[in-house]
Amino acid sequence: MIERTATLGEAQRLTVINSFFNQHIAFREDLEVWGQADYWASPLESLGKGRGDCEDYAIAKYFSLIAAGAPAERLRLVYVRARLGGQSVAHMVLAYYALPEAEPLILDNLVPEVRPASQRPDLQPVFSFNADGLWRGVGAASAGGDPLARLSQWRDVIAKARAEGF
Amino acid sequence: MSLMRQVWLLVLGAVLASLLGSVAVSAHSVRQLLQTQLQLKNSDNAQALALALSQQHGDRALMSLLISAQFDTGAYQSVIWRQADGHVAFERHVDPKVSVAPTWFVALLPVQVPAGAAQVSDGWTALGSVEVRSQASYVHDELWHSTLRSTALLAGIGMAAGMLALAVLRRLRRPVDDAVAQAHAVVEGHFETVQESSVPELRPLTVAMNAMVLRVKSMFEAQAEQLHVLRVQAHFDVLTGLSDRKHFLAELSSALARDEGPLSAGLVLVRLRDLAGLNQRMGRPTVDQILVAMSHALKAYPERVPHCLAGRLNGADFALWLPAAQVAEETAHALAEALRVSLPAFGGGIQVALGAVEMARAQPLSVWFGAADAALARAEAQTGYVVEAVASPDGVSMPQGERVWRAQILDAIQQGRNRLLEFPVLGRQGQVLHWECPLQLQLDAQAEFAPATRWLPLALRSRLTAEVDAQAVALALEASEGDARMRCVNIASASLLDGGFVARLRELALRAPQAARRLGLELPESAASAHFELVQELGRQLRPLGVQLGIEHAGPGLAQIERLYQLGLDYVKLDAAVAVGVAGDASRAAFVRGMVIMLRSLALRVYAEGISEASDAQALWACELDGITGPWATGALIAK
Numbered sequence: 001m002i003e004r005t006a007t008l009g010e011a012q013r014l015t016v017i018n019s020f021f022n023q024h025i026a027f028r029e030d031l032e033v034w035g036q037a038d039y040w041a042s043p044l045e046s047l048g049k050g051r052g053d054c055e056d057y058a059i060a061k062y063f064s065l066i067a068a069g070a071p072a073e074r075l076r077l078v079y080v081r082a083r084l085g086g087q088s089v090a091h092m093v094l095a096y097y098a099l100p101e102a103e104p105l106i107l108d109n110l111v112p113e114v115r116p117a118s119q120r121p122d123l124q125p126v127f128s129f130n131a132d133g134l135w136r137g138v139g140a141a142s143a144g145g146d147p148l149a150r151l152s153q154w155r156d157v158i159a160k161a162r163a164e165g166f
Numbered sequence: 167m168s169l170m171r172q173v174w175l176l177v178l179g180a181v182l183a184s185l186l187g188s189v190a191v192s193a194h195s196v197r198q199l200l201q202t203q204l205q206l207k208n209s210d211n212a213q214a215l216a217l218a219l220s221q222q223h224g225d226r227a228l229m230s231l232l233i234s235a236q237f238d239t240g241a242y243q244s245v246i247w248r249q250a251d252g253h254v255a256f257e258r259h260v261d262p263k264v265s266v267a268p269t270w271f272v273a274l275l276p277v278q279v280p281a282g283a284a285q286v287s288d289g290w291t292a293l294g295s296v297e298v299r300s301q302a303s304y305v306h307d308e309l310w311h312s313t314l315r316s317t318a319l320l321a322g323i324g325m326a327a328g329m330l331a332l333a334v335l336r337r338l339r340r341p342v343d344d345a346v347a348q349a350h351a352v353v354e355g356h357f358e359t360v361q362e363s364s365v366p367e368l369r370p371l372t373v374a375m376n377a378m379v380l381r382v383k384s385m386f387e388a389q390a391e392q393l394h395v396l397r398v399q400a401h402f403d404v405l406t407g408l409s410d411r412k413h414f415l416a417e418l419s420s421a422l423a424r425d426e427g428p429l430s431a432g433l434v435l436v437r438l439r440d441l442a443g444l445n446q447r448m449g450r451p452t453v454d455q456i457l458v459a460m461s462h463a464l465k466a467y468p469e470r471v472p473h474c475l476a477g478r479l480n481g482a483d484f485a486l487w488l489p490a491a492q493v494a495e496e497t498a499h500a501l502a503e504a505l506r507v508s509l510p511a512f513g514g515g516i517q518v519a520l521g522a523v524e525m526a527r528a529q530p531l532s533v534w535f536g537a538a539d540a541a542l543a544r545a546e547a548q549t550g551y552v553v554e555a556v557a558s559p560d561g562v563s564m565p566q567g568e569r570v571w572r573a574q575i576l577d578a579i580q581q582g583r584n585r586l587l588e589f590p591v592l593g594r595q596g597q598v599l600h601w602e603c604p605l606q607l608q609l610d611a612q613a614e615f616a617p618a619t620r621w622l623p624l625a626l627r628s629r630l631t632a633e634v635d636a637q638a639v640a641l642a643l644e645a646s647e648g649d650a651r652m653r654c655v656n657i658a659s660a661s662l663l664d665g666g667f668v669a670r671l672r673e674l675a676l677r678a679p680q681a682a683r684r685l686g687l688e689l690p691e692s693a694a695s696a697h698f699e700l701v702q703e704l705g706r707q708l709r710p711l712g713v714q715l716g717i718e719h720a721g722p723g724l725a726q727i728e729r730l731y732q733l734g735l736d737y738v739k740l741d742a743a744v745a746v747g748v749a750g751d752a753s754r755a756a757f758v759r760g761m762v763i764m765l766r767s768l769a770l771r772v773y774a775e776g777i778s779e780a781s782d783a784q785a786l787w788a789c790e791l792d793g794i795t796g797p798w799a800t801g802a803l804i805a806k
Contacts, residue, residue, distance in 0.1 A: 076285060076292065097292055100250030104290050117290035127220045128287040129213070 005068045011105075013068055014096055014114050018107045021060045025052045027109060040153040042160035055092040057109040059157055062094050062130075063166040074098065076128040082110060083122045095128060131158055170339055177331040181324045188320050193313045197275050200305045208282030211240070212298040216284030219247070219296065224288035230256045233296070241301045247286065249294040265303040267310030277305045341368045348375050354709065356734035357382045357768075382731055382767070389764040390725040396760045397722045400753035403478040405454060406461035412751065414477025417743040418487055419531050420776060421475060424719060425604065425618035425656060426626075426690060432494025432524045434486040434501065435538045436460065439517040439546060441482040448513050456512050460484060463504045467497070472692070485538075491524065495555035498522035506551045519545035522555040528619055571624040574609040578621075579637045583608035585615060586641050586655070590803045591773055591795040598803065599773075599793045600652035600686060603645075605638040622658065632664035639674055639685065646681040654686030654716065659693030662700040668707050675711045683712030688739065691720045695727045705734035718775065720744075725761070731768050738765050742776025742796070748789065749781035759789045766790075 001020055005013045028051040030039040043060040046052040052060070058077050066072050074097045082091035095104035095117070104117050111120065167175075215236055222228045229247065237245045237258040244259030265272055281299040285292065341363035348360050357379045363372045401413040409417060421427065438444070438460060444453050457478075464476040464486050475487040488497055498520045509516045521541030525534060537556050545554035578584055586603040593599045606615040625631045635657045642653040661667050675682035687708070694701050694717055705715045714736035717724065721741045724730065740761060748755045762772045774786050777796035786794055 076287070078287075078290075095290065097250075100292055100294075104292075125287065125289045127217050128292070129216070129285050 002064055002068045005064075010070070010096075010098065011114075013065065013070065014105060014107060017061055017064050017068065018114050019112065021046075021057055021064070022109050022112045024050065025057060025060070025109075026050060027053060029053055038153065040157040042157055042164055043166065044164045045160070054109060058092045058094045058107070059161070061107050063161045065094075065096075067166050070096070072131060073100075076104070076130045078128040079126040080123040081126060082124075084110070091123070093123065095125075129154070170335060170342070174332070174335055177335075178328065181327050181331075185317075185320050185324045189313060189317050192316045193275060193309065196312050197277065197305070197309055200308060201277055201279055204277070204279045204300055204302065204305060205282070208279060208298050208300055209284075210282065211236070211300075212282030212284040212296055215245070215298060216286045216296050219286045219293070220288065222288070224291065224293060226255070229286075229293075234258060241304065242298065243301045244281075244297070244299045246281075246297040247294060248297060250292045251294075255294060259299075263301055263303040265306035265310065267306040271310055271313075272306050275306075275309060277302050277309075338365065341365050341372070345371050345375065348372070348379075351734070352379070354734060354769075356705075357731040379731075383729075385767060386731050386764065389760070389767065393722070393725045393757065393760045393764055396753070396757040400751070400757040401722070403461075406458055406478050408461050408464065408484070409475070409477035411477065411479045412747050412754070413743070414475060414479065414485060415531065416746045417475050417477070418485075418534075419746070420719065420742040421473065421487065421489065422527055422529075422531060422534075423619075423742070423776060425622050426658065427473065427527055427619070427623070428490055429620070429623050430491045430524060430526050432488040432490070432497065432522060433534050433538050434488070434494060434498045434523075435479075435521045435542045436464065436484040436486070436501065436505075437519045437542060437546065438482040439519055444516070447515070452512055456509060456516065457482075459508055459512070460505060460518075463501060463508065494522040494524040495553070498553045498555060502551045502553050517549060518551050519548075520551075520553045521545050522553060524556070568628055571609075572628040572630060575607065575621060575625055575628060575630050575634065578607040578609055579633055583611065584637060584641070586638065586645065586653070588653075589795060590799050591654075591793045592799040592802060593793050594787060596802065596806060598651075600654050600684075602688075602795055603638070603642055603653045603655050605634065605641070605655065607634070618656070626658065626660055629660070629664075631658040632661040632667040632670075634658075635661045636667065636670050636674065639671055639687070642685055643674055643678045643681040646684045647678055650684065652684040652686065654688050654714075656718065657687050657689050657693075659690060659697055662689075662693060662697050662704065668704050671704075671713075672707050672711070675708060675713055679711065682708075685712075686714040686716055686736070688716045688718040691717055691723050691727075691741070693717075694730070694733060695723060698727070698729070698733065702733055709734060709736075720761075722757075725764060735768075735770055737771035737773060737792070739773045739775045739795070740791075742774075745774035745777060745786060746779075746782060748785040749779060755785055755789055758786065758791075762790050 001016070005016050008016065025046050030036055030053055033039070033049055033051045033053075034041070040059060041049070041052055041056045043063050046056040046060050055077075062075055062077060065075060076095045076097065078093050078095045080091050080093055081088050084091075091110070094107040096107065096114075097104045105114050106117055106120050106123065107114055108120070108123070110122075117123075117125075215233065218232055219229045222232065233245050233247055233256055236242070242258075243262055244257065246254055246259075247256040249255045279300070279302060281297040283295050283297050285295050287293055344360045345363065345368055348358065351358055352375070359376045359379050360372055362376070363369050401409055403410045408414075438456065441453065444456070461476075461478065461484065464484055467486055467488070468474040468476045471489070473489040475485075477485050479485050486497070486501070488494055502518065502520050505518050509518070519542055521538050521544070523534065523537040523541055525537060541554040541556045545552040584605060584607050586605055588601040588603055590598045591600050591602055604618055606617055607621045608615050609621060621634075622631070625634050635655070638655040642655045645651070646653055671687075675685065687704070689701060689704075701715075709715060715734065716737040716739060717735060718739040719741040720738045721744050724738065727733070740758065744754075744761070745758060748758055758774075765772045771792040773793040773795060774791050775795055777783050777786065777794050777798045780798060783794050783798050783802075
C-alpha cells in the first residue's frame with residue numbers, strides 16, 4: 001500500500017492512507033485493547049490488533065505518509081478538542097500542511113474523508129507536534145539503544161515505528 | 167630485580183591501573199548521565215515552551231515575552247523561535263559560560279548535546295518551532311568536581327591497599343629473609359638453626375635447613391668424640407694420663423714462643439728415685455700405683471690453672487710448667503709435702519727429688535731444662551723428699567710501674583714506633599697464602615723493637631691491648647693497600663672485651679675496603695671458648711666486609727668448643743704443640759688428620775704453626791693441611 005501510494009500525488013496519497021487505516025482499524029479504547037489507560041501503538045501493532053483509538057490512527061497515518069515520501073515537516077499530530085454529540089472529548093488528528101503557513105488538511109477517524117481544517121468546525125486545535133525536533137534530538141541511527149527513547153509515549157512510539165521499518 | 171620488589175611493583179601497578187581505570191570509567195559514565203539529562207532538559211523544555219506558546223493565539227509580543235521569561239529564569243544558552251519558513255522570529259542567547267574545569271579536561275571529555283526542538287502553532291496555523299539550548303558548562307563543572315572527588319577517594323583506597331600490601335609483603339619478607347640469612351650463614355660456615363617459618367611454602371625450606379644444620383652439628387660432635395680418642399692415643403701417657411714426653415715438650419715450646427703469657431714462669435721437675443730398685447722390691451704393679459699417685463698430685467695444677475702444663479717425661483720423671491712468676495719454689499715445696507703424705511702408704515724407702523727453676527719465658531727450652539736438671543741433680547744428692555730451687559738468674563723483673571708501661575706503650579703507638587714483621591704462610595705448592603704479621607713496639611726510643619712476648623703482658627695489665635691491636639690492624643691495612651698482599655694480625659682476647667673495639671676495626675676496614683678483603687684477624691683458641699659471643703659478633707661485623715677470621719694456637723681444645731660450627735670462622739691455625747713431631751709419630755699424625763677432617767667439614771681452612779723440620783712439613787702435607795708457617799716456611803721461601 002505504501003509503495004503504491006508513493007507514486008501518487010499528495011492529495012490522493014492522503015486520501016488512500018486515510019481511508020486504509022480508517023477501514024482497517026476499529027475504534028476501541030486503549031484500556032480495552034492494551035489493558036492500559038493510555039497506550040500509543042505503532043502502526044503494525046494497530047494493524048495487528050485491527051483496533052485502536054484516535055492517536056493510534058494518527059500515528060499509523062503519520063508514519064505511513066512519511067514512509068510513502070511525504071515531507072515530515074508538513075505533517076503534524078494535533079491535540080484537538082472535539083465536540084462529539086454535544087460533548088467535548090480529547091482527540092488527536094493528523095494535519096497536513098501543504099505550505100507552512102497554509103490551512104492544513106485534516107486526517108481523522110471521526111470524519112472518514114480528508115477535509116481542510118476550516119471544514120471541521122467540530123475540532124478545536126490545542127497543540128501540535130511532530131518528530132522533527134525529536135528526530136534530531138534522538139539521533140537518526142540509534143532509536144533502540146537511546147536511553148531517552150522510552151521515556152515518553154511519543155518517543156516510545158517513534159522508536160517502535162523505526163524498529164518496524166518506518 | 168628482587169622477588170619482593172617485583173611483587174611490590176606488581177601490586178603498585180595493579181593499584182594504579184585500577185585507580186586510573188575506575189576514574190576513567192566513572193568520569194565517562196557521569197558524562198553520559200549528565201549529557202542524557204541535559205538532552206532531556208533541552209527537549210522537554212522545548213516542548214513545554216512550545217505548548218505555552220501555542221496557547222497565545224499568535225500574539226508575537228506575548229510569545230516573545232514568554233520566551234524571554236523562560237530564558238531569563240533558566241540556565242539557557244539560547245532560545246530561538248524559528249518561523250515555519252525558516253526565518254528567526256525571536257531569539258535570545260548568551261555566550262556559553264566558561265567552565266571551572268581546565269581546558270584539557272573539557273577537550274578530553276566534550277559534551278555535545280543537540281538543542282531541543284518543538285512545534286509551535288496557533289490553532290491550525292503552524293507558527294514554526296522553538297529551539298532550546300541549555301548552558302553546558304555546568305556539566306563540565308560537575309564532571310570535573312566528581313572526577314576530582316572520585317580520584318581523591320580512589321587514591322585514598324589505593325593508598326590503603328598499597329599500605330596493606332606493603333605490610334603483608336613485609337610480613338612475608340621476614341621468613342624469606344630468615345631463610346636467606348640462614349643460607350648465607352651456612353655458606354660462610356656458620357651453622358645456625360632458625361625458627362620454623364609460619365608460611366606454608368617456606369616451612370619445608372626452613373625445616374630442611376634446620377635439619378641440615380642439626381646433622382652438621384651431630385657430625386661435628388661425632389668427629390669431636392673421635393678426635394678425643396685419637397688425642398688420648400697420640401698425646402697421653404697410657405699409665406698416668408699425663409702428656410707424654412713428646413707432647414709435653416711440644417706444648418712447652420709452644421707456650422714459650424707464644425705472645426700471650428707471663429714474662430717469667432716456673433718449671434718443676436719431679437723424679438721418683440731408684441725406679442729399678444723399687445720395681446724389684448715392691449713389684450711392678452705397686453710401683454705403677456705410686457706413679458699414678460704422683461701424677462694425680464701433679465694433675466691438680468693444670469686442672470686449676472689455665473695454661474699450666476704437666477707431663478710424664480719418662481719412666482720416673484714428671485714435669486710441671488707454671489705460667490706465673492714467683493711460684494715455682496713454693497709449688498715444688500707444696501708438691502713435695504703432698505707426696506710425703508701420700509706415698510708412704512705404698513711402702514717404705516720411697517724417695518722423690520724435685521728441682522724448681524724460675525726463668526724468663528723468652529729463654530729457649532734447652533736453657534730451661536738445663537737449669538731444672540741441675541736443680542734436680544742437687545736434690546738427688548740428698549735423701550728423702552727434697553726440693554732444690556734455682557732463682558731466676560737473669561732477673562727479668564720490670565722495675566717500672568704500670569703507669570710508666572702505659573705511657574711507653576701509648577707513646578710507641580702514637581709516635582709511630584711500631585712495625586709489623588712478616589712471616590709467610592706457605593701453601594701446598596710453595597706459594598705464599600698470606601703473611602703473618604706480629605706487631606713489634608719500640609717501648610723506649612733508644613731500645614730495640616720488642617716482640618709481643620715482651621710488651622703484651624704489660625699491655626694486658628694496662629688494658630691497652632685494644633689500642634695496640636687496632637694499631638696493628640691499621641698498619642696491616644695500610645701495607646696491604648700498597649702491595650696487595652694478604653696479611654693476618656693477632657688480636658688478643660682482652661681486646662674483645664673493650665666495648666668500642668669491634669666498631670673501631672669496622673671503621674678501619676670501611677675506610678680501606680680493598681685492603682679489608684686482604685686482612686685476616688687471628689684470635690687465640692681461648693678467646694673462642696671464653697668469649698664465644700664476642701668472637702661471633704666480631705665475625706658478624708667484619709666478615710661481610712671481606713675480613714677473614716681465624717683461630718690461632720688451636721689445639722685439642724678447639725674440638726671441645728661447643729657450637730664451633732656456629733662461630734663463623736674462615737681458618738684455623740693448629741698450635742705447634744699439636745703439629746710439631748708429626749713426622750715420626752703415626753698417632754700424632756692421625757690426630758692432626760682427624761682435626762683437619764673435622765675442621766674441613768665446617769668449611770674451614772687449616773694451617774699448621776711453628777713448623778721447623780722439613781720432615782714435619784712433609785708429614786703435614788700428607789695430613790691434607792692447607793698451609794704451613796714457622797721457621798721451615800720462612801726458610802723454604804728464602805731458598806726459593
